[in-house]
Structures are given as structure tokens and as C-alpha cells.
Amino acid sequence: MGSMFERLVVEPLQKLLEMLIQFLPNLFSAVFILLLGIVISWISKYILTRFFKILKLDELSDRSGISKMLSRGGIKGSFSTLLAKFISFVIIFAFVIISLNSLNIFAIENLFEKFFLYLPNVFIAVIIVIFGSMLSNFLGRAALIASVNAGFKTSGLIGKAVKLTIFLFSVSIALEQLGIGKETVVIAFAIIIGGIVLSLSIAFGLGGRDIAREYLEKKVKGAEEEKDEISHL
Amino acid sequence: MNGAILRKEIHDRISDIGEADILVGIPSYNNARTIGHVVKAVQTGFAKYFPDKKAVLVNSDGGSTDGTMDVVQQTSLEDFQSVLLHHRVEPVLKIATPYHGIPGKGSAFRTIFDIASALNVKACAVVDSDLRSITPEWIELLIKPLFDGFDYVAPLYHRHKYDGTITNSIIYPLTRTLYGKRVRQPIGGDFGFSGRLARHYLEKDVWETDVAKYGIDIWMTTTAIANNFKVCQAFLGAKIHDPKDPGADLSAMLYQVVGATLGLMETYTDAWKGIRDSEAVPAFGFQYAVGLEPIQVNTERMIERFRLGTRELMDIWKIILDKDIVDFLLKLGKTETKNFFMPDEIWVDIIYSFAAAYHRKVIHSEHLLKSLTPLYIGRTASFVINTWESDARDVEEKIENLCVHFEQKKPLLIKNWS
8 A cells, every 4th residue: 555655646746856856957047047138138128229319210210201100000109219129029039038948848949949940031021011111101102292293183092002002012022921821912912903903994984984085085186285384494 | 624524536626726715515405406596696696796716616415316416517607797797806616525424414514614624715604505585695795794703694584474483482582592692593594604613613523413414503503602703694685495395394393403402502501501691693784675475374273283282292291391381281272262372471481391301301302392392383373363463573573572581581491400
């Protein structure tokens, strides 16, 4: 009876205790690394926020339209603060990974390996979307101004259409980079763009037959719009 | 001399000529139809007013395919007796050459300056190749003051009251306010300048920039004034030239001309910040009234363009303009045509706000300046409505009042610029 109790209860408990004793240094070191990471990330956030302010990063982001893009995306706070927060988050994240890695658990190691191999794709995708967003804002604004100056009553729509098309295009490239539904994304994008073009063609064809005829007549027959005779220069 | 941009045969021709007293340059690009008249006027001007001076005519061409350079070479005065009192002592020499560099009027001028420098000329002038109203007297008026100690001769024209609206509402008031000299046609296109000033122009490192493409006119005027060269004006009468391309984009025109002017504000900040008042510039020539045909203006359509701008570009304008101006523009956008009026004070605030925004690089410069177009059209419509019954003198008074507002508000520009 005594030996059975020993085999069934005491021995497993002893083994567990041994494992725990073996694991404890790893756990302590993991906790220590994590705490160190938190302190380092906090200090870096403090230093970086001031450093970015000295570099006048906020003015640069205002000029380049990044601030506006962020506020439109519902993200509050200055660009320098956000960047400092992001870097401190990356530092904490790195320390979490190092601390988990120091636990020497096979499953976690395997998971991290896969994650790290995938990480560059995420980084590239984020960059693509950021640049795509900036480019879409720039070209959308250029299209808006050009169409207003050309006197198009649908200028707002033209500007938004250009902006949306470029942004969608950049998102589709980003998704392709991430390997998410490669063909599906391309096909979906083609369908959306094709759909927009078809809708516009039908809308123009049905709603603007007279305008189209008038326009073509002017172009083909050379009937010119009556122009002002002001010489601007 | 920066001889690198001149072809070998031009170097040889310059060596043959040696030195000259006067040079008149004509930049051209496919102007075969009109350049003959300009060349004749220049040749007659040389013969009639400078018979004892060694004179050179230079055509700097942008690669014309219609035989412009051939027309220049073949054009001569058949009957000197009908226009001259004296026989010319010195022959008129001609150089026709394609220019090198970035395509544009600026590069054409650079070649002219280069040849002027190589020939060590004392007085130069440039005239447009599409002029219909040029007479031999233009050459006298543009060149003569240079022999009397002046370095730069700007043109004075009689123009229709609605001609040159960018000049009248932006470039003239702004240039006058900034640099303190009342040069009425700073982008006139026909100028006289001394050999000394031509060499000064050549020393500037601008020939790979936008100056080479466009904006050479305001660059020449501003460089002369800001560097304290002696400036005067010459009354040339009416300026009539070949009709410009009717499809020419107004917003591109504004971008180029206003952009060049604001760019020069960056270059000469130290020169204009200290200037508080403006002074008249000596004017030569016999002033007379010129009959100009009435022109057609559709103010309703112009106001509609302005309204479209207030509907669609307000988000951009809000970045550039103060709230009170934005509120005014919103109100003006809803005003009916007969009451449509944009006061001088508001217009000055708009221009100064755009200048400061350009300096601070608030948004991309092309977006900034092209978004000015509906505001400019609105201002022009307001000006036309309010001067419809006015004669040329009244209109000139109104432009003078606008300039006074520009000058009064200059401290605001300096504050925003800093």
C-alpha cells in the first residue's frame, strides 16, 4: 500500500518538483528579461519622443500629409509620439520573444521560428500600404484640383475615385505580399475596377447621351466653346 | 563666357565679328510666319537709330521645323531709303543658332547672353518673335537708355484694361511691394539690358532649373532690381502679338509665373524684407493713347468656376488661409452675380497667405499654386464687374489702389514668412 502510494503520488510529485526546480531559473530569467524590456522600452519612449521633437518630425509629417492621414484613420496624437510608442512597443515585443525563448519550450520555439520567417512580409506589406495611402492622397488631390480647374462639376467624385483606386491597388499588392488569397485578391481587384468602369460607362451612356453627343460633335466638327478673350499675362 | 553651350560654327562667327556695340536677341520656336517682320523692325531700328554702331542680331531657336531660322537669314530691308534719313555705316550682322539645354525661353536667352558676353557688347535687348506691333522705335527705346547709364529697360505698353490680369492683380503689385520699384510690366517679354547685366545673368547658377524653361522674364527683372542695377522703363505703345494657344492652361500659367515669383522671394529674402516703400522708375518714350478693340468676357462662367472651387477645394484652402478669409469665400460663393465683389484687402490676404504657405511648404507647391486658380478667376470676375464702365485711366487707378493695399499689408507678409 505504502509503495503504491509512493509510486502513484510521491514519485510524480517529486518529478514535478524536480522539473519545477529545473524550470525555475528559466522562468526567473524570463521574468527578469521581460522586466528589463519594459524598463528599456519606457526609457526609449521618453528619449525618442524628445529626440523626434528636436528633429521637428511633426512638422515634416504635417507637410507630407502623414498627420492628416493618421487623423483621418482615427489615430490621435502627434506623429513623433506615435512613432516613439511604436518603437517602444517593438522593443517590448522583442523582449517578450527573448523571454519566452529563454523558457526553452519546443512548441513556442517552433511557433516563433515560423512567425519570424513571416515577419518581413508583414513589414513590407505595411510599408506598401503606408506609401499607397500617401500616393493616393497626393494623386487624388492632384486630380481634384485639375478637374476643378477644368470646370468639371463632378470634380469631387473624380478626386475620390482616383484616391480610392490607388489605395485599393496598394492594398491588393500588400495582400499579395502577405500571400493572402493571391489570385482571389487580383481577381477581386479587377472585378471592382472593371465594375466601376462599367458602371460609369453605363451611367454616362444612359444619363449623359446628350452631353456625350455634344462633346463628340465639338471634337469632331471642331465647334469650339466660346472663350474669354482676356490675356492673362 | 560659358562657351560650352555654343556650337563651333558660332564660335567661329564670333571670332570673325570680334566685338560689337549692340546686340538684339530674338528667341523663337516655329515662328516663321511672324519673325520676318520682327527681324525687319530690328534691322531698321539699327540703321535708323544706331547707324554708326556695330550691331548684331541673334536668333536663338528652339529647334523649329517650319524654317524660322531660314526666314531670319533671308530677311533683309529692300528699300532703306524709304525708312532712313542716313545710310548705315556699319553692316547688320546676323547669327541664327539653335540653343542647347532644357527646352524653353530661358535657355534661348542664355545663348543670347552668352553671345553678348563673347562679343563684349555694351547694350542688348530681347524681343518676342511673334510681335505684330514692333516698330524700329522699339529698338531705340530699349537700347538708348543703356548708353545713358541704365542697366535694365523694362517695357511699358498700352494694353486693354482686361489684358495682363495676372500681371495687374499679382505680379506687378507683388514685385513693386517686395523690391520697392514700380516696374509696371515686370513680365513684359521685351527688355533692354547692359552688357554688364548680361554677364551678371550668366554668372547665376539657374540654367538647369525652371528658369531655363519658364519664368525667365520675372527672373531678369527681379535679378536686376534686387541686385541694385539701374532700372528704367520705355513706352513702346501697344503690344500686339500672334494669338496664343487658346487651349493654354490657365492653371499651368499661374503655376509657372506665380511659382517663379515666389521662388525668387526665397532667393532674395534679405533684399525685400527691409524695403518698406516703393518708388517710381524713370520712364522714357512719348506716351500716347492707343485704340484697342473691346474684348469679350463671360463673368457668369468665371463666377461659376469660382463657386466650383469653393465647393470642392475648401479643404485645401483651409490649410492655407485664415478662418475669416475662408468664411468670406464661403459667403461670396453664395452671392449672386450682380453683387459679386472681392475687395482688395481680401485679395492681398489671399496672395500673402499663398506666399507664406509656399515658403513653409504646407502642401506640394504645384497643388498649392494650381489651387489658386479659382480664386484668381473669382478676383478677375469681380474686377471686370466693377470696372465694366471704367476707362483705362480709372482701371489704372484701381490697380494703383491695389498696390497700396499690398504695400500696407507687407508687415503681415514678413510676419507670416518668418
